[in-house]
Amino acid sequence: MDITTEDKKLSRLTNPGPDDELRGILKGTNFEDYKSPLFLAWQLNSACNLSCLHCCQEAGHSMPDELSKDESLDLCRQIVELDIPYVAISGGEPLLCPHVFDVCKLIRDNNISLKIETNGELIDQQAAEKLASLNLRSVQISLDGATPQGHESLRVAGNWEKVISACKMLVECGVNTEVVFVPTQFNIHEIADAIDMAYSLGAQGFYTGKTMQIGRAAKNWDIICASQEQYEKFFKILKEKETFYDGKLNIYYYPYDIIEELSYRLESPSASLLVLANGKVKLAGPLPFVCGDLRKESLKEVWEKYKQAWKKHEVIDFTRKVITDTRLLAKSNKWIEI
Numbered sequence: 364m365d366i367t368t369e370d371k372k373l374s375r376l377t378n379p380g381p382d383d384e385l386r387g388i389l390k391g392t393n394f395e396d397y398k399s400p401l402f403l404a405w406q407l408n409s410a411c412n413l414s415c416l417h418c419c420q421e422a423g424h425s426m427p428d429e430l431s432k433d434e435s436l437d438l439c440r441q442i443v444e445l446d447i448p449y450v451a452i453s454g455g456e457p458l459l460c461p462h463v464f465d466v467c468k469l470i471r472d473n474n475i476s477l478k479i480e481t482n483g484e485l486i487d488q489q490a491a492e493k494l495a496s497l498n499l500r501s502v503q504i505s506l507d508g509a510t511p512q513g514h515e516s517l518r519v520a521g522n523w524e525k526v527i528s529a530c531k532m533l534v535e536c537g538v539n540t541e542v543v544f545v546p547t548q549f550n551i552h553e554i555a556d557a558i559d560m561a562y563s564l565g566a567q568g569f570y571t572g573k574t575m576q577i578g579r580a581a582k583n584w585d586i587i588c589a590s591q592e593q594y595e596k597f598f599k600i601l602k603e604k605e606t607f608y609d610g611k612l613n614i615y616y617y618p619y620d621i622i623e624e625l626s627y628r629l630e631s632p633s634a635s636l637l638v639l640a641n642g643k644v645k646l647a648g649p650l651p652f653v654c655g656d657l658r659k660e661s662l663k664e665v666w667e668k669y670k671q672a673w674k675k676h677e678v679i680d681f682t683r684k685v686i687t688d689t690r691l692l693a694k695s696n697k698w699i700e701i
């Protein structure tokens with residue numbers, strides 16, 4: 364595997380989509396050629412302290428069968444053995460998971476690039492220092508507004524001040540801090556100020572793109588969905604800001620929506636796995652298909668099953684249907700084992 368070339372692509376293009384999939388980064392590569400994935404997105408838990416209207420995971424409560432600490436550490440060892448270059452840990456809210464730091468340490472002790480996605484609410488000085496000691500690729504903080512109103516109306520029970528303070532602490536501790544902004548009716552008009560704010564907080568990256576119509580976002584779509592006109596203005600602002608902040612703040616945005624992405628994926632699946640908190644492995648966030656179970660199979664076996672799964676008629680037919688009928692996206696968290 365030519366890790367060097369791929370890793371360059373990863374560092375330049377990382378995931379603009381907050382569902383933590385590598386949107387389009389593997390263009391031109393054949394995922395079947397890889398003996399192991401290039402990227403693993405791991406939803407470490409399902410518990411969350413917030414109840415966001417747009418949550419693609421529908422996070423809130425723990426699953427009854429989440430991987431234990433020992434099982435999670437075993438998965439880390441398999442990640443190391445397979446030489447997977449890049450892992451992203453998400454949730455739920457990963458900082459609620461009691462063994463999150465053990466998992467991160469084992470991954471980092473083996474020099475695997477690691478990003479943590481968090482809502483930032485639980486980051487105090489001690490947590491910021493602990494995160495800094497891990498020498499992470501980045502900590503990605505969800506900041507969905509330049510004002511408390513924009514952020515908190517989407518992130519129900521969220522506290523904007525806490526997130527701002529988390530960003531400051533992380534930056535002060537030397538953590539590569541990135542901001543993710545999910546646009547909706549409530550906050551899309553704050554995009555310009557949110558980028559300026561991310562820059563003034565010392566963030567090094569700003570990620571955004573069209574909100575995915577899955578999970579709770581699908582259920583709340585009529586309330587949260589931004590209009591075509593709003594998106595046009597949004598992308599225009601992003602372009603302007605990209606030029607303005609060139610060399611100072613990396614602004615990553617993906618102009619396509621989830622349907623456009625699925626069409627692409629059908630032709631060219633990415634070399635990545637999405638691991639759920641209970642060890643089941645999904646083909647992709649927007650699809651319901653589960654192609655393996657890490658309690659029953661090794662990561663290597665699941666990777667081979669993932670490659671085969673994309674060729675199955677059931678997957679191809681369903682994905683084609685989703686592309687023409689977006690209502691089916693609402694089923695993305697109702698798993699179908701294949």
Ligand SMILES: C[S@@+](CC[C@H](N)C(=O)[O-])C[C@H]1O[C@@H](n2cnc3c(N)ncnc32)[C@H](O)[C@@H]1O
Nearest residue numbers: 381417418419455456481482505543574575580
């Ligand atoms: C599911 S959250 C989990 C991590 C953490 N609890 C948080 O809120 O950041 C991971 C990222 O996905 C984003 N996200 C959630 N639902 C989304 C959706 N429907 N479309 C796009 N991004 C979404 C969140 O805003 C967040 O940046």
